[in-house]
Amino acid sequence: MMQDFILQAGDLDLLVQAIRKEGFQVMGPVLRDKAITYDTVASAADLPQGWTDRQEKGCYRLERRDDDAYFGYAVGPHSWKKFLQLPRRQVWKARKDTNDIQVTEITEEPPRMAFLGVRSCELHAIAIQDRVFVDDQHSNENYAHRRSNLFIVAVNCTCAAATCFCTSMNTGPKVTLATDLAMTEVIDGDEHYFLIGSDSYRGSQVLRQLPVTPSGKRHEEAAARGVQNAVRQMEEGPRRFDSSDLKELLYRNYESASWDQVAERCLSCANCTMACPTCFCSTVEDTTDLSGDHAERWERWDSCFTADFSYVTGGPVRADTRSRYRQWMTHKLATWHDQFGSSGCVGCGRCITWCPVGIDLTEEVRNIRELEKPGPEQ
Structure with missing residues (x-):
């Protein structure tokens, strides 16, 4: 069973730098073109701290929160698949030389990537694409290579957009699939911290480099209340429906x-x-x-x-x-x-x-x- 620790919000950049020190290029949420998208994160200062998103049918707006949450938003226009199943890539090139034709397969050595801020629904989405591109009889070598080097830091949702319905699809908001690190952001009065734990050896190696302290019952209850808040918002919202049949x-x-x-x-x-x-x-x-x-x-x-x-x-x-x-x-x-x-x-x-x-x-x-x-x- 995953053991949880406390990482103070002021030490979040230490997590980013520890992952980078392990040789990973950190990709995470950033503010781009009036939206929260996924791009390179060099430090915690790149994250959309204090911002949230308001979503409805055909509508997306960024708004300021009344706190300094780093992950106080739902999901943006882009998903993590753009880093695994590239939107466009060269497969091969051929050149005719006199009477000979030379065909060269395009191979690349992708960077070792770390995804920071992956939601539970997105973990399930990656698992679905794994079944298509890795586990199926017709695998995609480019996807499989990128996926094999992936380090994932998941974040439990504590708020939901009006368009979210992961509870109806049994994919969230609490992270249930295995991941390297899993976090829940808690803002309780003057306290701002992350409940953090590891599911993998690589994750535990990063965790050892951080100034974490053991969590207590009150920390875990506060984190659970945050996740339950996201559940309540969806269960009381307009998108809830029966998906069983x-x-x-x-x-x-x-x-x-x-x-x-x-x-x-x-x-x-x-x-x-x-x-x-x-x-x-x-x-x-x-x-x-x-x-x-x-x-x-x-x-x-x-x-x-x-x-x-x-x-x-x-x-x-x-x-x-x-x-x-x-x-x-x-x-x-x-x-x-x-x-x-x-x-x-x-x-x-x-x-x-x-x-x-x-x-x-x-x-x-x-x-x-x-x-x-x-x-x-x-």
């Missing part, structure tokens, strides 16, 4: 009128899939220079919302927005179970926040349920 519900309603209703609003812009921490679709682009002597292949993110994604001889398999949205939602919440043994949704709410027309996945689930109910005349 989603697979069967969607299979029964493949021809529901709800798909026509959502298609009238959906722009097929693919924002939901780009922001989603588990969507993994990609495509390859082959380019050749004008001389015909040089060619390259690049892999980049793609989306089931684009018309070309399902294009085969004769045209796209999913030619309209109705079929594309149905594909995305049914795959995410239903057929993903058949492929990978779990839902593809972790309840982070990004698809709700970053949809320009405010389509809400939880509302669509409720709408399908309502349309399935027999009318009075029946």
